[in-house]
Amino acid sequence: MADVQFHEVCGAQAAITNGGRVAERKAPESSFDKGIVFSKQPLKGRFEVRIRRKVAAWSGSIRIGVTSRSPESAAIANSSAALKGGTVILSDRDVIVDARTQQENYSSVSLKSVEVDGRVGVEIKDRALYFYINGKNQGKVETELRSQNCWAVVDLYGQCVEVEIVSSSALNVSESSSVVPEQRKVLPKGSPCQYQALVHRFFNTLVIPEIFVDSRYDCCYCIKCHAERGDLDYYNRGSPPALYAIPVGWCRLGLKLNPSAEANKVWDTHHRAYHGTAVDKIRPILDTGQLLFPGDVALGGSKISEGKGHFTDDWKPKGFNTKKIFLSPTIKYAGLEAYARKKEYVDKPTGKKYWVRVAFQVWIRAGSYDVGQSTMAGKNFDERILDQGIEWSTVERGATHFSGIVVKLEEQT
């Protein structure tokens, strides 16, 4: 499926780019249709696209389906709801066969509700047709396919203006990662890459009691491991969905979930964020069971104060509350030196010296935090998460739950 592309024959307003992997509708503010695109090859297995762009104008959105008529063979209708000749389309929640509604409320969710980064797919398996929304199989469609030789149809209709074909490797992973999981996702285990092995050696020097860690949730996000999984760099999580960035270049050590997080199915409902901290604070934070506020006395008596370079009670803008926990949906901000203060690590087996930075990866309850703009020097920290919304803060205890500790090691030069 890695070579699956869109067909060059497409609707009058559609354009195929990126070597056939991306389709868009031109002038999306002034026209809402003529955006039909097809798969270049007849459908084999599942065909899935990710929405890259939507506009607020118009009411309808993406439609997807199959047609047994080859894209070259006839004029293309303005809308997929008008395609005939052995065509099955999912529109909103309804199945349309050759321009007639055949099954109302087929899918559990509406295609209109699929946001940017959401995925929709179609599959022919054992002569039956299935649709997928965000990786979730919506069930068998009650219709006879005219032919087993079908092309996928994607209609960039209404609000949906740009999609990209999801690669086969991403498809395999997303099977478990993007479906709203019943359980916290356990990652497939391979042997660790060199970077992950190095991170583990560093982590072992901290002598964190085993009771805190859960290695089933270890995950290496080094560039190589991340690329091999075919994951995206950003995901929407929680309800309502919020964007967060995968910590590419870092490596995660899984932490045990506390019972209240388990009970609240935080992996389903909560947002994702990072809290950069100093290496020496990992243990007191774990011992206390939650992120600490400046001024807190951690278990064992060590007082947590505002980090170096941060505002304090004696030095802060008027009205600024420093007694908050700061987080960010991107490690590019939470991992800055001001939060994740670097420490030297000497790797015994190789004798090499590294700078190490750490951050907690957490689930945070939607609505429990304020979204603020960056208070750090510099700008455009992240490509997708804007500076205006990059700093999250909460005054609510118990709003966050640990998912893991992410670690970055950089060799000193």
Ligand SMILES: [Zn+2]
């Ligand atoms: Zn790796």
